Amino acid sequence: EAGVAQSPRYKIIEKRQSVAFWCNPISGHATLYWYQQILGQGPKLLIQFQNNGVVDDSQLPKDRFSAERLKGVDSTLKIQPAKLEDSAVYLCASSPGRKNEKLFFGSGTQLSVL
Amino acid sequence: AQKVTQAQTEISVVEKEDVTLDCVYETRDTTYYLFWYKQPPSGELVFLIRRNSFDEQNEISGRYSWNFQKSTSSFNFTITASQVVDSAVYFCALSEAKDDKIIFGKGTRLHILP
Numbered sequence: 761e762a763g764v765a766q767s768p769r770y771k772i773i774e775k776r777q778s779v780a781f782w783c784n785p786i787s788g789h790a791t792l793y794w795y796q797q798i799l800g801q802g803p804k805l806l807i808q809f810q811n812n813g814v815v816d817d818s819q820l821p822k823d824r825f826s827a828e829r830l831k832g833v834d835s836t837l838k839i840q841p842a843k844l845e846d847s848a849v850y851l852c853a854s855s856p857g858r859k860n861e862k863l864f865f866g867s868g869t870q871l872s873v874l
Numbered sequence: 875a876q877k878v879t880q881a882q883t884e885i886s887v888v889e890k891e892d893v894t895l896d897c898v899y900e901t902r903d904t905t906y907y908l909f910w911y912k913q914p915p916s917g918e919l920v921f922l923i924r925r926n927s928f929d930e931q932n933e934i935s936g937r938y939s940w941n942f943q944k945s946t947s948s949f950n951f952t953i954t955a956s957q958v959v960d961s962a963v964y965f966c967a968l969s970e971a972k973d974d975k976i977i978f979g980k981g982t983r984l985h986i987l988p
Contacts, residue, residue, distance in 0.1 A: 763918075791974070800980070801980050801981070802878075802965050802967075802978030802979050802980045802981050803919070803965070803978050804978075805975055805976070805977075808974065808975070815974065816973070816974075816975060849917060851917075851919065853919075859971070859973075859974045860907045860924075860969045860971060860974060861924075862909065862921040862924050863919075863921065863976065864921070865911075865918050865919040865920075866918065867916060867917045867918045868917045868918070870917075
């Protein structure tokens with residue numbers, strides 16, 4: 761069974777530029793999450809989708825971050841414009857859709873904003 | 875509000891020693907779920923265990939064991955006879971039944987020295 765796929769693996773941009781990350785969850789998984797992991801900290805939830813609807817985006821900085829999950833499958837997370845403090849690993853995770861189940865994570869995209 | 879505290883930032887032990895990673899949680903819900911994840915250098919978080927609040931039985935899986943104590947709000951993780959491959963960052967996490975949001979602790983970086 762294929763795992764959660766994310767790309768790119770690494771991205772370096774200058775502040776005020778825009779960047780996009782892509783995630784393809786495990787086939788059949790209804791729930792998709794984007795987490796931000798700053799160095800030395802635990803993952804912080806940015807947004808949660810159930811199929812193609814947003815369940816929770818309370819911690820998404822909506823002035824610069826946006827995310828979509830068209831057709832309830834893969835998802836993109838965008839930052840525009842990026843700030844220095846956005847440097848982090850962006851992790852995508854998915855689960856079958858039942859509440860409080862374990863998450864399956866991708867390898868993440870490491871973003872450096874210079 | 876839910877919270878997970880992993881007081882140990884970094885631990886180093888010599889191979890074959892036993893090591894315990896501490897996790898203390900806070901929640902007002904009576905129904906909740908606790909998790910442990912492992913994050914090796916590759917970056918992908920790997921699920922280790924999920925425990926619901928009504929099941930206080932300790933669990934053993936090979937060299938791994940978990941001690942859940944509601945009286946002290948702790949869910950500690952012990953590795954017996956540690957191996958170099960156990961070197962990773964370990965995260966404890968909490969999810970309340972009323973929503974589907976998993977909150978992670980800051981993690982404990984474990985070094986197993988040969």
